[in-house]
Amino acid sequence: MLDKEALKYAVDTYVLRDQSDNTTISPLQADLKDLPKALVYAGEYELFVDDITALVRKLELANGQSAVEYEIAPVSFHDYIVCLPDDYKPSIHRYLRFLRTSVRI
Secondary structure (H helix, E strand, O other), rough: OOOOHHHHHHHHHHHHHOOOOOOOOOOOOOOOOOOOOEEEEEEOOOOOOOHHHHHHHHHHHHHHHEEEEEEEOOOOOOOOHHHHHHHHHHHHHHHHHHHHHHHOO
């Protein structure tokens, strides 16, 4: 099981201190204007739920609230849709609707 201290150590090992504003390392540092509509999922017990929420807020500020659909699944963890697909069918159907209406192929 991952914990925040182990991840902090991994980040400090991977990222040089002078690269903390590198947008390929942290999308929170990027200019998020003019991006296509986003669908974002997070589990309530996700280790990064606060960072994910901050990213969603930044996307909303850059592109408007209607540019982001955000779902926090209660009592869930990272990759909950993949790990427990039968329990999250409504989320999967929302994802498929999003693809049908937002992605032009």
